[in-house]
Amino acid sequence: MAELPKSDAEQAMIARVFAPLTAGLPGALGLTDDAAILSAPSGRQLVLTMDTLVQDVHFLFDGSVQQASDAAYKALAVNVSDLVAKAADPLAYMLSLTLPAVGSTDWLEGLAEGFRQGQSDWSIHLAGGDTVRGTSGLALTVTAIGSVPQETAVLRRNARPGDRLIVTGTIGDASAGLQVCQSSEAFGHLSRTDADFLKNRYQRPRPKLGIVEALRTYASAAMDISDGLILDLERMCRASGVGACLRAHQVPLSAPIQRLVNNQKVSLTDALSGGDDYEILAAVPPDALGAFAEAARHAGVSIAEVGEIIATLGVSVVGDDGNSLSITRKGWDHLG
Amino acid sequence: MAELPKSDAEQAMIARVFAPLTAGLPGALGLTDDAAILSAPSGRQLVLTMDTLVQDVHFLFDGSVQQASDAAYKALAVNVSDLVAKAADPLAYMLSLTLPAVGSTDWLEGLAEGFRQGQSDWSIHLAGGDTVRGTSGLALTVTAIGSVPQETAVLRRNARPGDRLIVTGTIGDASAGLQVCQSSEAFGHLSRTDADFLKNRYQRPRPKLGIVEALRTYASAAMDISDGLILDLERMCRASGVGACLRAHQVPLSAPIQRLVNNQKVSLTDALSGGDDYEILAAVPPDALGAFAEAARHAGVSIAEVGEIIATLGVSVVGDDGNSLSITRKGWDHLG
Known part of the structure; x- marks a missing residue:
């Protein structure tokens, strides 16, 4: 020993x-x-x-x-x-x-x-x-x-059909940031500003503490996005016994990621399945959505509505033409 | 990654x-x-x-x-x-x-x-x-x-001069058990029963849950013995700003360890500095000692008085002739 x-x-x-x-x-x-x-x-x-x-x-x-x-x-x-x-x-x-x-x-x-x-x-x-x-x-x-x-913790398991899906911040930055950390040439030429932004998103995740009060008051279910939006959404749906429709084009992207998507260096589905964002995914009943948004705005946390919970099991990811996207990789797990 | x-x-x-x-x-x-x-x-x-x-x-x-x-x-x-x-x-x-x-x-x-x-x-x-x-x-x-x-946790830091030092169970089994696990020839010939006893003491520590009530009611200070009795006693003394006199011959040894000591395969100071026992070391005011012992007996936990807390800083280990033993190794730490 x-x-x-x-x-x-x-x-x-x-x-x-x-x-x-x-x-x-x-x-x-x-x-x-x-x-x-x-x-x-x-x-x-x-x-x-x-x-x-x-x-x-x-x-x-x-x-x-x-x-x-x-x-x-x-x-x-x-x-x-x-x-x-x-x-x-x-x-x-x-x-x-x-x-x-x-x-x-x-x-x-x-x-x-x-x-x-x-x-x-x-x-x-x-x-x-x-x-x-x-x-x-x-x-x-x-x-x-x-x-x-007492009894106000927001769990994964209580998402209900009709709930709207909300994410905080922007999605896909951290996984791109990891690639930049590993190789500065990961995406060909990248401005110093964009590279630094993405690396920082990977190295220094910022939990969205400001959203706590809004979640506690209005959300049916919530979890953080650690292993990729699609995979984590699937987990929320499995825990709740529901499904979801995710509208890919409504998922908020940072300007650097949007540029990489535009230049075809990163696909939209890469962003939706990249891990380490530590943003929040929440299911919010439609009649609470306005108040939730107002509370988030008051707290200075940007949010976006990206889809909804449905009764049919499984997660479908829909593109801006209304057709389902083909998803080969849903996310990353730290467990092989 | x-x-x-x-x-x-x-x-x-x-x-x-x-x-x-x-x-x-x-x-x-x-x-x-x-x-x-x-x-x-x-x-x-x-x-x-x-x-x-x-x-x-x-x-x-x-x-x-x-x-x-x-x-x-x-x-x-x-x-x-x-x-x-x-x-x-x-x-x-x-x-x-x-x-x-x-x-x-x-x-x-x-x-x-x-x-x-x-x-x-x-x-x-x-x-x-x-x-x-x-x-x-x-x-x-x-x-x-x-x-x-509320406010009944027993800390390391409250041992006071005059407190009697108590240990539960027997000391030094686990470190000998580790040596037997590593080599069945560690101590020359050892009966199967003794070998199994010692190995079990290393592999399956048994926290002395029965002593909780007695500690809470009567002890000034307590800690578990994880890195060797002498070293852990020094830590209690340092946290309390006191010293201690440990009477080596009063430290309870199991029959297998006593046999190893008798056969000069293990020294008494090996036992006093061997880690992983997970017995309890407690400082108990002298006027509470009888009640503490009664509570321990009631709970089926064997205890022994092994020394006392003194005002002078430092730990002295005294043999049965009343002279201080020379201690070269006080214990083991899991941190190198």
């Missing part, structure tokens, strides 16, 4: 770097104990979600401070995104850090900085966790805890 | 194997959503702890159903052990499963069986989690959630 003798110096460094992230949460005990104490806000239920991000699977990591920061930000973002999708307000998170088998940990401050930025963006605090040495690369597991007023 | 196309079959198998573990916890939503909904029992605070176990670092794994079951049982055990040490009643857990990069997952049912056994032993339920493909071996991250009546 590879259990290694304690390194007090490294242990102390980790405590020093991460303990400040618990500020504002006395129950974290400054990371000096094996556990954290947490009180659910009065009258509220807790919402828990957990996601692991593995180097070379879910994020790129070259040992730099910048990529460590991006990885941390993303690890927190994908968990907060799940809280948002359930209409929960972020509260605290636990972090398990698996250090690479070998090499320096000079990037540890960068990692903490990424978490610090996420905490600041989404009002969430580090409560506790664990650090181990692994046998491969860096891995980050976050358990995020949010809260909702 | 190694993001792989979705395998519906594998995804479905994981859901089928793990969803039954959520029985009794409606907020788990049968693992059909991205999050779990949890209500804190009325008037109680939640206690959260998180531990990652990595193949070849924290457990042995040869791809067999048996070792998968052992790994799962241990992953849950070490987390429940942290809850016990805080005097918390187990409630639910989240599981993030990182599958090995390659190979079959025929052992997945064994993994679920190990969790099922732990759930049954410690009255805890699966609430949710995540499954990803990693780039190396199997890794299991558990976030365990327990509850305590």
Whole structure:
């Protein structure tokens, strides 16, 4: 076994770097104990979600401070995104850090900085966790805890025929961004501005915290779009025992993706099946649509209506000529 | 990046194997959503702890159903052990499963069986989690959630001079068991019974759930012994700003370890610095010691008084001649 003798110096460094992230949460005990104490806000239920991000699977990591920061930000973002999708307000998170088998940990401050930025963006605090040495690369597991007023969590399973399908933001940016991260020549010539926009969308997902109140008040069902819009819509439909019609030409695209579609570097179905967007997909009853849109506008979150829930099982994707598009790849999963 | 196309079959198998573990916890939503909904029992605070176990670092794994079951049982055990040490009643857990990069997952049912056994032993339920493909071996991250009546969690940091040091069970079995797992000749000739006992202590830690009530009622401070008694005692002392005198000859040893000590195959200090016991170390005020012992006896948990907390910083380990023992290795840490 590879259990290694304690390194007090490294242990102390980790405590020093991460303990400040618990500020504002006395129950974290400054990371000096094996556990954290947490009180659910009065009258509220807790919402828990957990996601692991593995180097070379879910994020790129070259040992730099910048990529460590991006990885941390993303690890927190994908968990907060799940809280948002359930209409929960972020509260605290636990972090398990698996250090690479070998090499320096000079990037540890960068990692903490990424978490610090996420905490600041989404009002969430580090409560506790664990650090181990692994046998491969860096891995980050976050358990995020949010809260909702009793019985107001929005689930996947309650989409109903007639509900309108809503997405936040723009779709397909992150998967194109990943390709640009991997090769700057991925799409031939791309302006620096467009390349940076797409890479940022991949590296720094921004959970749509502003939509929480609108979801809680008006949505029948919601989930975040992590593995591609079509695949995630199928999952919502399966959980709800319904189907959906997705109108491809109504799906909002960013200007850089629209340019790539126009230049035939990216197909529309690529955008609809690309993962890592962390936008929100919601089903909203038609009579609540106006109020939902108004609440979203008030919160500064752009939304678009992209289709509707139908009783017939299965998801059909319709082009602007009204015909169904042929979809060969529906999305990506982090599980092979 | 190694993001792989979705395998519906594998995804479905994981859901089928793990969803039954959520029985009794409606907020788990049968693992059909991205999050779990949890209500804190009325008037109680939640206690959260998180531990990652990595193949070849924290457990042995040869791809067999048996070792998968052992790994799962241990992953849950070490987390429940942290809850016990805080005097918390187990409630639910989240599981993030990182599958090995390659190979079959025929052992997945064994993994679920190990969790099922732990759930049954410690009255805890699966609430949710995540499954990803990693780039190396199997890794299991558990976030365990327990509850305590308001302000009754027992922390590391409140040990006070004069408190008596208590340990549950026997010390040093698991580290000897690991050596037997690695080589059946580790200690020369060892009876089959002794070998099996020691291996089981390593592979199947048993959190001392019975001691929760006694800790909550009487202990000043507590923690579980995961990295070796001496090292963990030092940590409790450091957190409390105190020192301790540990009387080595009062530390309870199992009959197999006592035989190994008698045969000079294991030194007493090996036992005191061996990790993975998951027994409880507690500091109990002298005037509460009788009641604590009575409560432990009532709960069927064996305990022993092994020393006391002193005002002078540092831990001294005293032999049966009253002289300090020389300690070169205080314990093992999972972080190198």
